[in-house]
Amino acid sequence: MAKDPICGMYVEEREDAIKSIRFGKTYYFCSESCKEQFEKPEKEFKTLKKKIIISWTLTIPVLFFTYFPIYLFTKYIVFILATVVQFYSGSRFYRGTLDAIKNKIGNMDTLISLGTTVAWLFSTIVTFFPNIFLTKSIYFDTSTVIITLVLTGTYMEHLMKRRARDAVEKLISIQPDVAHVIIENRIQDVPVEKVKEGDIILVKPGEKFPTDSIIIEGITEVDESMITGESRPVIKKVGDEVIGGTLNRTGSVKIKAIRVGEDTTLSKIINIVEMASTERVPIQRLADVISSIFVPIVIIAGLSSFIFWYFIGKIGLTFSLLVLVSILIIACPCAMGIATPAALIVSSGRAASNGIIFKNGESIEKASKIDTIILDKTGTLTKGEPELGEIFTFNYDEQFILKLAAIAEIHSEHPFGKAILNKFKGVIEFPEKFEYFPGLGVKVIYRGKRIIVGNKELIKSEKIPFDKYDYIEKIEKNGGTALLVAYDQDIVGIISIYDNIKEGAEEAIRDLKLMNMDIYMVTGDNELVARIVANKLNIEKFYSNVKPEEKLKIIEDLQKKNRKVAMVGDGINDSPALAKADLGIAMGGGTDIAKETGDVIIINNDPKNIAKVFKLAKKTMSKIKQNLAWAFLYNIILIPIAGGLLIPFYGPEIYNILPFLAAIAMAFSSTTVVSNSLLLKRVRL
Amino acid sequence: MIIFTQKALKIILKKKIESIYINIIYVMGPCNENLCKMIPKIEITTSPVKTEYVLYQKDPIKVFINSYLYKKIIKHGDRVLIKYSVVRGKFMAEGITYSF
Secondary structure: OEEOOOOOOEEOOOOOOEEEEEOOEEEEEOOHHHHHHHHOHHHHHHHHHHHHHHHHHHHHHHHHHHHOOOOOOHHHHHHHHHHHHHHHHOHHHHHHHHHHHHOOOOOHHHHHHHHHHHHHHHHHHHHHOOOOOOOOOOOHHHHHHHHHHHHHHHHHHHHHHHHHOHHHHHHHHOOOOEEEEEEOOEEEEEEHHHOOOOOEEEEOOOOEOOOEEEEEEOOEEEEOHHHHOOOOOEEEOOOOEEOOOOEEOOOOEEEEEEEOHHHOHHHHHHHHHHHHHHOOOHHHHHHHHHHHHHHHHHHHHHHHHHHHHHHHOOOOHHHHHHHHHHHHHHOOHHHHHHHHHHHHHHHHHHHHHOOEEEOOHHHHHHHHOOOEEEEEOEOOOEOOOOEEEEEEEOOOOHHHHHHHHHHHHOOOOOHHHHHHHHHOOOOOOOOOEEEEEOOOEEEEEEOOEEEEEEOHHHHHHOOOOOOOHHHHHHHHHOOOEEEEEEEOOEEEEEEEEEOOEOOOHHHHHHHHHHOOOEEEEEOOOOHHHHHHHHHHHOOOEEEOOOOHHHHHHHHHHHHHOOOOEEEEEEOOOOHHHHHHOOEEEEEOOOOOHHHOOOOEEEOOOOOHHHHHHHHHHHHHHHHHHHHHHHHHHHHHHHHHHHHHHOHHHHOHHHHHOHHHHHHHHHHHHHHHHHHHHHHHHHOOO | OEEEOHHHHHHHHHHOOOEEEEEEEEEOOOOOOOOOOOEEEEEEEOOOOOOOEEEEEOOOOEEEEEHHHHHHHHHHOOOEEEEEEOOOOEEEEEOOOOOO
16 A cells, blocks of 8 residues: 555555656555645645735735724625635635545644634624624624634745755755666667666766666766765766766766666655654654544534533623634644654754665654664774785785785685785786685685785694784784785785774764763774774773674663663674664665665764764754644643633633634644744754 | 453453454544644454454464554564453554554
8 A cells, every 4th residue: 555645645556546656656646636736736835825815815805894894885895705715715624624524534624614614604694684693793804814814824834844845855856857878879868767777878077877877987076965965076987886866076977777766775765764754753642642633622622612601601602602713723733743743854854964864753763862872893983994004024025925915815705805906906816726714814826836814823724834923913903903924834924904993983982972872882803903993982892702693682781771772883784783772873885775774874874973863863852842842732721711711801802802813823833833843954963 | 472451352252253453544634734644543353454464473362463563563572462442342452662
């Protein structure tokens, strides 16, 4: 079943269903009007604007003629003007009420249409049959002012909501419309929706990459800031992957599409961000329970107050009716309904623009409660891509040692092997025989002689004499790993390999400490390496020699002490630990976000974003609480006031203005919630 | 884990119910606009509705759970209590974290 993105109804994904394709994704709708609102939101906006203009144009003369009845027939003019406002401008409330009746529920429109219809109907009867009631007063001004103010409030709310969705809309709009597909050596402009996997596309400087692809010709600088939040351009060459929607800055390149439509990174990000802002957050439970029974309760409260003031309070039919109208108008279930989603949508959009993806709404609430954080060393705090440091040579030159190591490692998939191959510039010959010893190193036969590259245990087991322990000690003291290179029967060199600390890691730890987080580092490396990295980063607590399954035990032990634990690690290798933690934060590579475990994904791999996750989550939860408090207090305080709480102090005459005040309060109650949520855009992260 | 109250068990035996289905149903939110979402609720039925289920446990009766809800229950380690409301005349579930 698919969810209608406009009204939230569940729709069967049938062939003949009402649907619309946007950015490769198919959306299903319950009705043509929902589809139209989705495809042309500006049309709905224009209609609302038109109705407001007509409403104000007619309401002002209604008010004037009500208080200054120049001629006897003025009341008929007022009736005509008020009727247009009631049934043309106010038609959206009747439509909403019909929808509510169809779904056997009550909603905000039910209350507005009921309230204004009571005022309009009563005034119409008094206008045409003045002898039915004792009063001669008409309240067309009440119904028209209420409709006009509520419509104006709705318009303001629309404007605010547009701003709330800004970040998500920006994501949606970054994909280009057309791709220059190369077909039989000719360039053909094809709509992006029609690009297929494997298509060869030309992307010129200044253009956006139409879909996730691999560069097959050329070199360029790519601005990925719209996806990762990272402002520095990244150099991309043949074989490198580019994300659809990112900007090609300098070179003209040919690319091959590898992911299209719904499978692209951008499409997945949009999907996750939109889903996250629509999911339920535990804190919302009470608001949901109340808002689902709110409308019938308000109608009962309105009728009870009417009966009380008419039969017991004896304030007369007119004022009693105005009590009913005021209650129906002032009650605002909408503020409760949007208190959480409004904050979530601003927050998840803000997070996305910083390269942070909250995979669901609940993860924001969970992140706000975290007090303990476990950081995996490799890939989170350190680069995870080993780099060669100093090379110690014995009787041979450095280039020869590197060549031997490169020959030995040519078949190796180990990151250390890759680091050696990256460093060696020259022709590498293939060895005759290759043997890999997991955790120890490699042994090859090259031109009849053996080359061994590995740790001292491997050297020892191969019975090669070795006495240069001080070199190893020196490398390990600096946080590196020593790789011994043996040629035939002798140790000819020692290569040091370091996993350097990531840019921003120190700042990240400092920020987390400022937030009073209890910080732990875990690593599979030995204690010495772990201690050096921990010291450099000012981390007091660490676990070394930790196997992946032992990470779960560490998390469990902390959870048993009632700690709320977040685990930060690689989204694929650390999956079990990320799932076990109260909050899993995956440092993603930027392209495979849907596959990554974790409640939060940091797609730009920037450790500084770890602290931002918690800051934003705390601020969002605080906004949700403020919004809910506002929505609850608004209704708790104002409904009794509308119900006659002020009559003992000011008399029933207060109802000459109270329905107007009720309409103003109602019109701006939801706007207050949305504009309060918008403040999240200004939060310093 | 799903447990039953004594009252619920009595009703199950009395009505010879063989399995129950824990579903999510959606009711309209309080306003007609896209920010104001539908409200999910848990509903227990004794026959399946058109959705995907996971067989959660077989004892004392078979309990099928909506697959989405199942993932959430597992994720939170929820301890769900099934009880029978005499006033409403139906089974109710308690203890499911509100995040579905």
